[in-house]
Amino acid sequence: MKRIKYNDRFKRRACPICGCTEIEYNHGYAEYPEVWNWDTCAECGCVVGYEDNSPWHDLWHDIKKEGIRSKKKVLEFIRYFYEPNERIRTIIK
16 A cells, blocks of 8 residues: 655545555445445544535545644544544554
8 A cells, every 4th residue: 555754645635644545435324315424544444534414524624624734733633533443542542
């Protein structure tokens, strides 16, 4: 898997945690009209986008909107962006 340097991750839409460029699309099995979809990093499992009966939430867009770039602040932002994921908690600590 291709990895991107930290400073270029936001321009190239790579995972903000590990820099992987491969994204996996996942969907929950909900009956219509319910919507439950999410995108995760193929390497570490970080959720980079989701929709849960709401408009699509994109991690890169939200980070850009907040104007944050430091690793520490990005990791804090990611903690509140998605539902807890055991694999990510170990990377963030």
